[in-house]
Amino acid sequence: MLFEINTNSTSDINTTDVTSTAELLGKYITKGGKEYIEFEKIELQSVFTKAKVYFTNLINGNEALSETLNAAVNENIDVIFEELSPIIGQTLGGIARQYFNRFFKLFSVDELFPRD
Numbered sequence: 001m002l003f004e005i006n007t008n009s010t011s012d013i014n015t016t017d018v019t020s021t022a023e024l025l026g027k028y029i030t031k032g033g034k035e036y037i038e039f040e041k042i043e044l045q046s047v048f049t050k051a052k053v054y055f056t057n058l059i060n061g062n063e064a065l066s067e068t069l070n071a072a073v074n075e076n077i078d079v080i081f082e083e084l085s086p087i088i089g090q091t092l093g094g095i096a097r098q099y100f101n102r103f104f105k106l107f108s109v110d111e112l113f114p115r116d
Contacts, residue, residue, distance in 0.1 A: 017049035034108035
């Protein structure tokens with residue numbers, strides 16, 4: 001069954017025993033005679049033993065239905081996260097890539113990894 005949810009809501013996600021693996025794909029670039037690292041892609045994969053989510057006001061003004069949907073989501077959280085895992089990994093990898101690239105643009109390879 002598919003239906004549209006159109007609401008303003010906040011969510012809380014709590015996971016425990018998270019194990020993540022990251023693969024960083026990048027290249028060296030030269031600016032001003034110095035080498036820097038630029039990441040082209042970061043792939044993340046995460047596994048956890050337990051997760052719980054809670055959405056507030058999931059169905060506009062219908063607290064009972066919102067609670068029922070929250071319970072259904074949490075009863076099936078393993079299947080939901082298994083299905084969404086690739087999308088979550090891509091999204092978090094993209095966010096991490098932005099932050100990593102901002103940092104690695106500030107310092108050359110020699111500054112970050114001195115050879116001495």
